[in-house]
Amino acid sequence: MKLLTVNFLTCAVKGCKGSAASFPLHFEDAELEQREIGYNPTFLSNILPRLDWDAITTTALELGFTNLPATKPDGSFETADEHKVMRDLHTLLMETEVVQGKMVCRNCGHAYQIKEGIANFLLPNHLV
């Protein structure tokens, strides 16, 4: 599962949706893999306004990535520096995948398993 997707996901429990503690989900025992895919600046600049930057920073730190800009880039590509920021963002969001591990909701404590890159958000009966 790509880190971009992680930024769109929260706890599936209905009661957790309103709670600030449920987002982002927190990783445990996460195994990472880098997989190269084509750079897609059109997509990146379209999706940038929809990202929750605080959550990305949290997720990145948890997984050991520390070189993230403090604030969300504005999506421009004009200077070489701006270009590099977008390239780095592509590497982090599109090429970094969690292949194994758990994502935990800090509101209800439920842990979602990730196996072979596929996260399972089905809930046990007592959480439905």
Place this chain on the structure above:
Amino acid sequence: MDYLVRFVQLHESFRKAELEALADLYGINMDFLHYDQYTPHCIVRLPDENAARKIAARSILSKGIYELWGSGATYAELHQDVKHRTSNLWHLYRSSSFKFEIQAYQAKRSLAEQDALIQSFRYTGFEGPIQLKDPEQTFCIFEECQWGVKEPTQVYLGRLVTGSSRPILDTYTLKKRKYLSTTSMDSELALVTANLTHANPGKLFYDPFAGTGSFPIACAHFGAMAMGSDIDGRAVRGKHGVNTLTNFQQYHLVDRYLDGFIADLTHTPLRTARILDGIICDPPYGVREGLKVLGSKDGGKKKKEIHWIDGKAAHLQSHYIPPKKPYSFAAMLLDILEFGAVYLVDGGRLSLWMPTANDEEVELEMPMHPCLEIVSVCVQAFNKWSRRVLTYRRLRDEDVKENPPTRQAKQEEGSTANDLNSFRKRYFEGFKEPPPPMKEV
């Protein structure tokens, strides 16, 4: 300028909708001057050739688009119209390599007849070499005939602008796809649906009932980033080394496959935000595959209790499968629309496939939502039932006229699949007429 669209005589109710969706996607003003569902020829007015090329090159249900050089009920009328419309254009093509073609609908012409018809356009004065393979210009004579009548009822002459996206069907046909299930959407209609929903480079598309990924693949083909989920983990993971990801690899579209995960639409893990440009789905009708959501059939009894096996919580075991309950199809449709209202960006589109019985005894009502405006309805008819694809557009909040209804949780715990789904019931009854009501004596 007027253009002739050569449609396929197939999926008729989708043809106009697909073309309109593409014109809208590219912001092109298009007027239909002539359209008839029983013929493959349609005349549209477009601002220029570039607009015609853009629209037709992406369409699946047309074969190509032609600059209209003339039309008529007879060849005499056609020649007159061609001279009237295009005599100022002939010099542009005087020295181009070219060929003439004849496409007769519901009729056949012998080679000698074809040759005579082509020769009848000599007055255009083309002097370039005749070249059957990749000529600079292709002119086509279109004939429309009634069954069994030799003389055409309508004839057209057109200059080819561009072919359509139809040749890609050979690449995407399910016959060659490695990972499939019994309910995989036919690739032609999946691609048409992606057009209806405006899949395009840079956009994020999601299918909450992705199965083997037919729609995500179609969206990725047109450049969108695709994401899918399914309540059935087996569909997402695949088996025997094939899965949705390997399908994307087969088509060299891996760059545009964001992710697949296991989730239930009624308990979605997506955070509440306007993050999607498009949603396409073919929810389970509950006939071949059960329509189920998370929950237990016996209602509230055991709810809120953790299930223990040998002193361990069952849901923490790796092989745990959460209980599911049958669900009403009508409720699911409303859930999908509500989902679209919450997650689509302004102008984002939602296409939704739903079944209906042809006798309309149990015609399912077209689901509506105040935040979503219906754009098109297309029907694929089978023998005793049909399915429709409904396409909606997310309105801007300031254009929403009424307040969204608060969804009432229906009491449907413990009901059977038949009770919850009138379509399923009718399907298994063979769509027989219901017995007439008893008269009171």
